[in-house]
Amino acid sequence: MAKQFKDGTNLFAEQERRRLDEVKPLAERMRPRSIDEFVGQQHFLGPGKLLRRMIEADRLGSVVFVGPPGTGKTSLARLIAKGSDSVMETLNAAAAGVKDVREILARAVDRIEASGQRTVLFIDELHRFNKAQQDVLLPDVERGVVILVGATTANPYFALVAPLLSRSTIFEFQPIADSELADLLRRAIHDSERGLGDRSVTVTDDAIDFLVRVSDGDARRALTGLEVAVLSVPPEATVDLDVAQESVQKKALRYDGTGDDHYNIISAFIKSMRGGDPDAAIYWMAMMLEAGDDPRFIARRILICAAEDVGTADPQALVVAQSAAQALEFIGMPEGRIPLAEAAIYVACAPKSNACYRAIDAALSDVRNNPSLPVPPHLRDGNSTAARFGGKGDGYKYPHDDPDGWIAQDYLGADRKFYQPTDRDPPSPSRKWADDKRL
Numbered sequence: 001m002a003k004q005f006k007d008g009t010n011l012f013a014e015q016e017r018r019r020l021d022e023v024k025p026l027a028e029r030m031r032p033r034s035i036d037e038f039v040g041q042q043h044f045l046g047p048g049k050l051l052r053r054m055i056e057a058d059r060l061g062s063v064v065f066v067g068p069p070g071t072g073k074t075s076l077a078r079l080i081a082k083g084s085d086s087v088m089e090t091l092n093a094a095a096a097g098v099k100d101v102r103e104i105l106a107r108a109v110d111r112i113e114a115s116g117q118r119t120v121l122f123i124d125e126l127h128r129f130n131k132a133q134q135d136v137l138l139p140d141v142e143r144g145v146v147i148l149v150g151a152t153t154a155n156p157y158f159a160l161v162a163p164l165l166s167r168s169t170i171f172e173f174q175p176i177a178d179s180e181l182a183d184l185l186r187r188a189i190h191d192s193e194r195g196l197g198d199r200s201v202t203v204t205d206d207a208i209d210f211l212v213r214v215s216d217g218d219a220r221r222a223l224t225g226l227e228v229a230v231l232s233v234p235p236e237a238t239v240d241l242d243v244a245q246e247s248v249q250k251k252a253l254r255y256d257g258t259g260d261d262h263y264n265i266i267s268a269f270i271k272s273m274r275g276g277d278p279d280a281a282i283y284w285m286a287m288m289l290e291a292g293d294d295p296r297f298i299a300r301r302i303l304i305c306a307a308e309d310v311g312t313a314d315p316q317a318l319v320v321a322q323s324a325a326q327a328l329e330f331i332g333m334p335e336g337r338i339p340l341a342e343a344a345i346y347v348a349c350a351p352k353s354n355a356c357y358r359a360i361d362a363a364l365s366d367v368r369n370n371p372s373l374p375v376p377p378h379l380r381d382g383n384s385t386a387a388r389f390g391g392k393g394d395g396y397k398y399p400h401d402d403p404d405g406w407i408a409q410d411y412l413g414a415d416r417k418f419y420q421p422t423d424r425d426p427p428s429p430s431r432k433w434a435d436d437k438r439l
Contacts, residue, residue, distance in 0.1 A: 026227035027220040029194040030184070031075045038079065039184050039219060040072055040176040051171055058084050062141050062148035064126065064156050064165070067173025070218030073151040074124065080149060081120040087111060088120045089146075093128040098136055105140045112145060119146045126150035127159035134161045141167050175217020182212050184219060185226050196227070200236045203229070207244035213292045214248055262293065269344075270301055274309045278348040285344055295336055299325040302343045306350075313353035313424040320346045351424045359419040366416065376413040 032038040035045065035052060044051045054060045060080060065073040081088035089104045108119035121137075123129070141148050141164070148168065152159060156170055176184075185208050188195035207229065215222035229239045229247035265284050272280035288298055303321045310317040324343035328336035378395035397407040406429050421427060 025224065026188060026195065027223040030188050030191070030223055032072075032079060035079060035083070038072060038076065039180050041076075041171075041173055043174070044171050045076075055080060055083050060084065060147060061144075062146075062150075062168045064148075064150040064152065064160065064168045064170050065173055066152055066154075066156055066170060068153060068175055068218065070215075070220035070222075071173040071176055072219065073173060074122070077120065077122040077149040077151070080147070081122075084118065084120065084147070086118045086120045086147065088122060090122045091124070093123055093125045093133075096123075098133055101133065101136050105136075105146065108140065108146045118144075120149055121146040122149045122151070124151050125153075127152040127154035127156070131161055134164050138163055138167070176219050177217070178212050181215060181217070181219060181222050182208055185211060185222060188223060188226060189230075196230045199230055201230045201233060201239055202237075203239040203244075204241065206241040207239050210241055210244045211248070216292060261291075262288075266297075266301060269298075270305055273302070273305045273344060273348045274352065276348055276352070278345040281344045281348045282341060285340065289333075289337055289340075295328055295333055295340060296325070298340060299328050299343075302340070302347055306343075306347050308357045309352050309354055310347055310350045311353045311356040312421070312426055313351040313355075317347050317350045353422050353424045355419060355421050355425045362418040366418070373412065373414050373416075376410060378409070379411065 035055065038045060043049065046052065051060075051063075065076065067073060078088060080086075089107070091100060091104065104119070104121060108121070111117050111119055126134075137146075137148060140146050150156075150160075150168070156165060185203075189201070189203050190197050192198050203226070211222050211225045211229070215225065225244065225248045229244050232247060233239060233243060265287055269281060269284035269288065272278075272284060285298060289295060299321075303318070303325060306317040306321040321343045324339040327339040331339075378397075397409050399405055399407050401407070419428060
């Protein structure tokens with residue numbers, strides 16, 4: 001007969017559990033044990049926020065967690081099961097079939113009938129279920145037999161069937177903030193029960209900052225890098241930047257994402273595009289991407305350069321830049337680097353003119369510093385009763401009545417020049433007419 005503890009726990013089962021705990025990776029051991037320990041997602045899990053209120057009131061319905069890896073989707077599903085006193089059943093949609101789903105649903109029904117206990121069914125990679133597999137879930141999700149918690153990295157509005165979406169609340173997970181990741185790593189370093197505190201290793205701030213930066217908001221990746229770094233040095237040693245860099249096999253760039261490095265490199269990037277050097281522009285963009293700068297920030301700078309420095313010399317540059325920004329939002333990184341590179345090279349190689357930039361700034365300066373010009377009578381709205389009686393709008397010449405689609409007339413009522421085109425910009429017909437008139 002198996003030896004038992006006084007509380008009835010099987011000795012061999014307890015030893016087996018302890019052995020399994022010992023081989024668990026750090027990221028698994030450091031999973032939060034309560035909502036208060038949970039890192040990130042405060043936009044829906046902070047005090048008083050929707051999901052937290054639902055969990056604390058034990059009134060949670062089926063939910064779909066959407067977001068990148070390592071942001072806490074599985075951990076939160078476990079906390080939900082624990083907090084609701086429910087049994088948690090787990091499936092990975094990439095390896096499960098309809099038979100597996102039906103077996104879990106049958107057990108969930110038996111559980112309710114026997115004890116009234118509900119089941120949290122966590123399905124990872126839910127987007128990998130086809131329509132038929134998703135449809136199997138619908139009746140028991142609708143009846144509340146299971147609390148479905150689906151996790152996906154794909155857009156649920158494309159990947160999931162409409163009936164399942166209508167029965168679920170969507171929560172979008174964001175990459176974990178750098179400050180929160182750093183706090184998590186420090187907690188793991190000093191935690192002797194679940195973390196690495198028993199090794200008494202010192203981890204420098206530079207090493208932590210590097211691990212945070214290369215993890216890109218992924219807690220699992222950050223903790224894995226930390227574990228490799230700490231276990232690769234003797235107890236009571238120091239994990240510095242070189243050790244951290246070697247642990248993730250990635251070069252540590254000398255780059256301050258919020259300080260001088262950031263502003264110097266973005267300045268070099270913009271000036272390289274303005275100066276027509278695609279090789280330099282691509283290099284500085286690669287530096288920013290590799291160092292972890294927000295690719296949307298880079299996309300915005302390309303858009304500004306396309307409007308400010310290329311302008312009407314090649315209006316297609318702004319179209320290409322906008323398309324690249326939209327493509328980045330749609331496909332994400334790392335593939336988003338390709339349309340960004342295309343836009344940066346196009347803008348760098350395009351003919352340059354800042355005539356539009358100078359024109360709007362000159363016009364704004366005039367509006368701010370000089371008396372406002374009245375609208376010439378022939379340009380005023382002629383539809384109102386007052387306008388019809390006052391003769392406003394009389395004398396306006398409709399350009400489309402002319403075979404050339406342009407008629408000479410005064411549109412400003414003053415001799416002001418704001419648009420000063422270069423020989424690379426389209427000429428202004430009205431400017432030519434005004435110049436000829438003065439001659």
